[in-house]
Every structure is written in C-alpha cells, then in structure tokens.
Amino acid sequence: MSTENPHIQSLKRAGYRLTQARLTVLQVLEEERGHITSADVLAKVERVNPAIGRASVFRALELFTQLGIIRPTYISSSVTPTYVLMHGGHHHHVVCTECKRFFEFDDCDLEALTANLQASLDVQIKGHLLEFYGLCADCHVADGRGPA
Numbered sequence: 001m002s003t004e005n006p007h008i009q010s011l012k013r014a015g016y017r018l019t020q021a022r023l024t025v026l027q028v029l030e031e032e033r034g035h036i037t038s039a040d041v042l043a044k045v046e047r048v049n050p051a052i053g054r055a056s057v058f059r060a061l062e063l064f065t066q067l068g069i070i071r072p073t074y075i076s077s078s079v080t081p082t083y084v085l086m087h088g089g090h091h092h093h094v095v096c097t098e099c100k101r102f103f104e105f106d107d108c109d110l111e112a113l114t115a116n117l118q119a120s121l122d123v124q125i126k127g128h129l130l131e132f133y134g135l136c137a138d139c140h141v142a143d144g145r146g147p148a
C-alpha cells in the first residue's frame, strides 16, 4: 500500500502512527471495497497477520470511524454495523430492502446541497453517506406489486 494512499494521509495528518494493526485493517478494508462486518475484518486480518490481536483491530475500526475513513452502516434490524470505506469522503448506494443486496455507485451531485447545509446550519461537512432503498429487479418481480 502506497503512502500516497489518502486514508494513510488522513492518519498521518491526524498525528497517528502507522502501526501494523492499522495498516493491515486498512488493507483489508480496501481489498473489500464494499461493506464488511467487524467479524469479517477480524477473520481477514488474522489471515494476513495472526499476531494482530482482536482489541487492536477494534481500536483501529473505532479510530477510522472517528477520522471519517470508514462509516458504520446498519442493515434493517441488525445491531452490528457493516463498515464502508469513504472514498474521498463519499459513499453512496442503493440497498434492496428485500434481499439486502447493495448497489454501489460513484457519482453524486451534492456540492450545492453541501454548500447550502454548511451555510444554513453553520456546520463544516466532512463527507456524506447516501443511502437509497427500494427493491432490486429480482425482488421487484417476485413482489409483483410494481412501484408505488
């Protein structure tokens, strides 16, 4: 993983050392590219480097969340989040409420909205996680009711 990596840059900018645990957790998140549970992160980190303890993995996930490198997402009633890497401070998807499949997409058009929110609420926005939900083509057919 290159030190030019923007997530590594955020760690360094915030004054955190690039420990083996942090780098390995980041590597696992980057390889996944989508949503990953902490249990999956643990399993994959263990495969890469069994010397990294559970506690370090959880601390790294907590730190990354705090720094906005990842965000937790929750699917319906699940209490354990899945994490997503925030590329350039964005993450967008459509989730099917039936089969829970995620459709990730890159483009958004939220610059004007972001600027408006910053001005009207007097907040500094660091990123966004945008979720649309509905029924995918498969579930839509199975449902038979068509769009509302």
Ligand SMILES: [Zn+2]
Binding pocket: 090, 091, 092, 107, 108, 109, 110, 128
């Ligand atoms: Zn976006």
Ligand SMILES: [Zn+2]
Binding pocket: 034, 035, 084, 091, 092, 093, 102, 103, 104
């Ligand atoms: Zn997503």
Ligand SMILES: [Zn+2]
Binding pocket: 096, 097, 098, 099, 100, 101, 135, 136, 137, 138, 139, 140
């Ligand atoms: Zn579906």
